[in-house]
Amino acid sequence: MKRFEGNRESILNELRTQRQTQQTDNQQIEQQVRDIIQQVRTAGDSALKELTLAFDAVQLETLKVPDAALKKAITDLDDSLLSALKQAKENILSFHQKQLPNGFIDTSRKGVVRGQLVTPLDAVGVYVPGGTAAYPSSVLMNVLPAKLAGVGRIVMVTPPGKNGIPAAILAAAKLAGVDDVYQIGGAQAIAALAYGTETIPKVDKIVGPGNIYVATAKKQVYGVTAIDMIAGPSEIAVLADDSANPAFVAADLLSQAEHDVMARAMLITNNAELADEVATELDKQVASLPRKTIARQALADFGAIILADNEEDMFAIANAIAPEHLEIQMTEPMMRLNQIRHAGSIFLGDYTSEPVGDYLSGGNHVLPTDGTARFYSPLNTTDFIKYSQFTYYSQNALTDDCENIALIARAEGLEAHARAVEIRCQKEETE
Amino acid sequence: MKRFEGNRESILNELRTQRQTQQTDNQQIEQQVRDIIQQVRTAGDSALKELTLAFDAVQLETLKVPDAALKKAITDLDDSLLSALKQAKENILSFHQKQLPNGFIDTSRKGVVRGQLVTPLDAVGVYVPGGTAAYPSSVLMNVLPAKLAGVGRIVMVTPPGKNGIPAAILAAAKLAGVDDVYQIGGAQAIAALAYGTETIPKVDKIVGPGNIYVATAKKQVYGVTAIDMIAGPSEIAVLADDSANPAFVAADLLSQAEHDVMARAMLITNNAELADEVATELDKQVASLPRKTIARQALADFGAIILADNEEDMFAIANAIAPEHLEIQMTEPMMRLNQIRHAGSIFLGDYTSEPVGDYLSGGNHVLPTDGTARFYSPLNTTDFIKYSQFTYYSQNALTDDCENIALIARAEGLEAHARAVEIRCQKEETE
Numbered sequence: 001m002k003r004f005e006g007n008r009e010s011i012l013n014e015l016r017t018q019r020q021t022q023q024t025d026n027q028q029i030e031q032q033v034r035d036i037i038q039q040v041r042t043a044g045d046s047a048l049k050e051l052t053l054a055f056d057a058v059q060l061e062t063l064k065v066p067d068a069a070l071k072k073a074i075t076d077l078d079d080s081l082l083s084a085l086k087q088a089k090e091n092i093l094s095f096h097q098k099q100l101p102n103g104f105i106d107t108s109r110k111g112v113v114r115g116q117l118v119t120p121l122d123a124v125g126v127y128v129p130g131g132t133a134a135y136p137s138s139v140l141m142n143v144l145p146a147k148l149a150g151v152g153r154i155v156m157v158t159p160p161g162k163n164g165i166p167a168a169i170l171a172a173a174k175l176a177g178v179d180d181v182y183q184i185g186g187a188q189a190i191a192a193l194a195y196g197t198e199t200i201p202k203v204d205k206i207v208g209p210g211n212i213y214v215a216t217a218k219k220q221v222y223g224v225t226a227i228d229m230i231a232g233p234s235e236i237a238v239l240a241d242d243s244a245n246p247a248f249v250a251a252d253l254l255s256q257a258e259h260d261v262m263a264r265a266m267l268i269t270n271n272a273e274l275a276d277e278v279a280t281e282l283d284k285q286v287a288s289l290p291r292k293t294i295a296r297q298a299l300a301d302f303g304a305i306i307l308a309d310n311e312e313d314m315f316a317i318a319n320a321i322a323p324e325h326l327e328i329q330m331t332e333p334m335m336r337l338n339q340i341r342h343a344g345s346i347f348l349g350d351y352t353s354e355p356v357g358d359y360l361s362g363g364n365h366v367l368p369t370d371g372t373a374r375f376y377s378p379l380n381t382t383d384f385i386k387y388s389q390f391t392y393y394s395q396n397a398l399t400d401d402c403e404n405i406a407l408i409a410r411a412e413g414l415e416a417h418a419r420a421v422e423i424r425c426q427k428e429e430t431e
Numbered sequence: 432m433k434r435f436e437g438n439r440e441s442i443l444n445e446l447r448t449q450r451q452t453q454q455t456d457n458q459q460i461e462q463q464v465r466d467i468i469q470q471v472r473t474a475g476d477s478a479l480k481e482l483t484l485a486f487d488a489v490q491l492e493t494l495k496v497p498d499a500a501l502k503k504a505i506t507d508l509d510d511s512l513l514s515a516l517k518q519a520k521e522n523i524l525s526f527h528q529k530q531l532p533n534g535f536i537d538t539s540r541k542g543v544v545r546g547q548l549v550t551p552l553d554a555v556g557v558y559v560p561g562g563t564a565a566y567p568s569s570v571l572m573n574v575l576p577a578k579l580a581g582v583g584r585i586v587m588v589t590p591p592g593k594n595g596i597p598a599a600i601l602a603a604a605k606l607a608g609v610d611d612v613y614q615i616g617g618a619q620a621i622a623a624l625a626y627g628t629e630t631i632p633k634v635d636k637i638v639g640p641g642n643i644y645v646a647t648a649k650k651q652v653y654g655v656t657a658i659d660m661i662a663g664p665s666e667i668a669v670l671a672d673d674s675a676n677p678a679f680v681a682a683d684l685l686s687q688a689e690h691d692v693m694a695r696a697m698l699i700t701n702n703a704e705l706a707d708e709v710a711t712e713l714d715k716q717v718a719s720l721p722r723k724t725i726a727r728q729a730l731a732d733f734g735a736i737i738l739a740d741n742e743e744d745m746f747a748i749a750n751a752i753a754p755e756h757l758e759i760q761m762t763e764p765m766m767r768l769n770q771i772r773h774a775g776s777i778f779l780g781d782y783t784s785e786p787v788g789d790y791l792s793g794g795n796h797v798l799p800t801d802g803t804a805r806f807y808s809p810l811n812t813t814d815f816i817k818y819s820q821f822t823y824y825s826q827n828a829l830t831d832d833c834e835n836i837a838l839i840a841r842a843e844g845l846e847a848h849a850r851a852v853e854i855r856c857q858k859e860e861t862e
Contacts (some may be wrong), residue, residue, distance in 0.1 A: 078842075080834075080838055081838055081839065081842050083835070084834075084835035084836075084838045084839050085839065087832075087835055088835075088839065094537070094539075095537065095545055098535045098537060098547070099535075099547065099818075101532060104529045104530075106525070106526065106529060108525075112792070113765070113779070114526055114792060114793060114794060116529070116530065116811075117768065117771075117777075119772055119773070121805070121806055122772070122773075122805065132844075133843055133844045133845075134842075134843065135843050136839070136842065136843070137839055137843065168842060204805045204806040205806050219653075219654075222650075222653070223650075223660075223661050223803070225806065226803075226806040226807065229654075230654050247854060248851075248854065248855060251847070251850055251851035251854050252851050254847040254850075254851070255845070255847040255848045255850075255851040257847070258845060258846070258847040258848070259845075285847075285850070289846055289847050289850075290844075290846050291844075291845075291846065291847065295847065333823065334544070334823065337548065337821060340548075340819065341550060341553070342550070342553075342819075343819050344819065344820070345819070345820040345821070345822070346548075346819055346820065346821040346822070347821075347822055347823075348544070348821060348822065348823040349823055349824070349825075350826075350855070351824050351825060351826045351828075351829045351855050352822055352823055352824040352829070353829070353851045353852050353855060354851065355836055355840055355845075355848040355849070355851050355852050356822065356824055356829065356832070356836060356852065357820070357822055358840070358848060359835070359836045359839045359840060359848075360832050360835055360836050360839070361543070361545060361822045361824065361832075362545060363545060363820040363822055364820065368817075372654070372657075373817070373819070374552070374553065374635045374817075375552055375635040375636050375656065375657040375817055376657065376817060377817040377818040377819075378818060378819075378820050380547075380818060382813065386799075386804070386805075386806055386807060386808040387530075387808040387809060387811060388771065388773075388774050388775065388776070388777055388804070388808075388809075389775070389776040389777065389788070389794040389795065389809050390768060390776070390777040390778075390779060391776070391777070391778055391779065391783050391787065391788055391792045391794055392764065392765065392778075392779040392780055392783055393780070393782050393783040393787055393792065394780075394782060395781075395782045397782075398782045398783070398784070398787065401518075401787070401791050401792075403511075403515075404514070404515035404518055404519075404790075404791055405515075405786055405787060405790045405791050407511055407512055407515045408512065408515050408516065408519065408567070408568055408790045408791070409786055409789075409790060411509075411512050411565075411567065411599060412564055412565065412566050412567070412568065413563075413564045413721075413722075414564075414686070414689060414690075414722075414786075415689070415720055415721050415722065416682070416685040416686040416688070416689040416716075416720050416722065416726065417686045417689070417786040417789060417790075418786070419682055419685075419686075419716070419720075420679075420682035420683050420685070420686040420784045420785065420786050421784050421786050421787065423678060423679060423682050424679060424781070424782050424784060
């Protein structure tokens, strides 16, 4: 695991070099995805079946998963797991409910009413990746905020897999209130959601993570529908002072590192002794992990133990990283919140291990990665609504503003704009 | 001007055909933009100067416009225009101020604190197009919401032009509180804002309209920085019943049509007589417009007079179009708001001509176009902030949730996640 120390700037420079991931030349993938999208636009359902046979080696009879299969998945699920997912659902709902914005209306000026409406999206598509592991928690995280926002129709797409869709995924879909599940994946699923087919409805927004084909397809349909962010490698930064427990810190770094070999686990401390102890704990704890090969590789390639000169530098480095997950294992953690400028999700104190947020506390676990917490937010209910402005002017109010409107319009060379207002300004008292 | 009538579905199908703009093959532009971005990333300021010489035929001494030039622009501006822009500024501020979201904190469960912080972006870049006309109103619309959100640094880029940057643009920049103005435009300006150069700061979000090169560059840097929407052709739909004044309706359609030959002006009515009268008024009014050639072309190619069977169909058609601007020139316009599902900005009643919103009422005029009001919002203060979640768990709270967290983690095959929690659950009473 690489160590970084010295002054703030030199640490940040070294980190930047380490984090520079290979610029892959994706032109081939981009062309392939463009072709897939075109194929789905042209041939609809039959293209989806052909592509599923080609990429997933599954011959589909129907695209839609019958509702009975969803109900059965709930019944079949281990009771304690179902109960845990139900608690997660309740906590996600109670947290995200607080994010719902209100519209407003402003009547402060005579003859003028201005305001903003909030309306939910009509239809949303949620992509759930296939592969070896199933992530029912991600289904809840993507679907429930849309549900709370009042989205009319929520559909889910996920690759069929040779053994069918994992029961936990179907159960989570049912639990979250997904309207329809379609057993398609890859770029073809994104194309179907963006443009619609005979069976799959065209949606207004596509959310959910996926592999490079899914991500490329999302970027290509961006503008045709809205999309959530393009997810990069997952990351955690742990801010720890001498009060921190090295075993806890190491356990959290490992929970990040086990995700995949690109995962970034970083300790930022001002205490050299703690840095050493965490390194020792990492070696000890990693040895017994089922995913130790992945975790070790991630720590070797992207792990970082950063020894900063002082607390101020610790926070400056964390803000420069703008991590997806940020833990503060320091004294008085709540008092440190105002030193954080950029982070997706912040975990305060010795006992708020990051998996608490992944699974149960109710915040979202779909978070901005790779420094994009500088400008993106965790997935939230406002991702599933949009605003419409509205304005009413009486004739008197318009008459009062007539000259100024016409002045600006003519300064911009737009005579018809000026006339559209002037034709109405009669100085009659009709208000 | 094309007429559409019949049942709702047939009208919508015909409209879709008319609105299908030529799918241009932009691969050449995309490659050109990719090269420009690479050039700026490699050579920074010197590339900017070279590209400005090549594309704008201007030899730049410095990239930054001196602050003295901004101050002078304010002094030189026509007093009445300055005063009109000041009124616009006040109205924009009072409207957008109501959009600012609050963070929240939830302490409803013992031992758990959850919440959400709201923080402004550090730096924003505003693109202002060059060309024959200057749009100071757009400067206010793009800059003021960022200012209200608390963005730390707001920079503006705009092509130098052979006669320099129009004074109205510089004055509006000063009035809105732009920190720095740089005289560069095109894809090279977007590249500079996304990656930074010796002189131009890297920003977190780029907003503002531009030509195809600017739009392509914005799409290419999307993810490196955030961007606002990609703007399509401007559009208006006017809903009018027999109470509407045909001269007013025609004037508003023309104020849309004069923008450019791609602009879409649509009347939706259930009254055949009104449809005829508006057509007559259009012919009459267009004849004396300075931009009559543009307006006539826009009306011929994209204009629509839509005769619907009834009011319900009128609203269904409007919602299917999801227009950027929607006027309701009908009786009791405010009562119609709940029939609108998708529209960027709604103008209520006979006297709320669309240019009122373009220039003075205070709503934003940067709006979702081309049907994207289905999922995008008008530019607003939330475009310049982001959220960070935070969570605190006491040891007791964590111990209570320990089993459920570990259960879900193991169901997802993530053992290190389960252990990171379990290592902390000691059932000690340390809360």
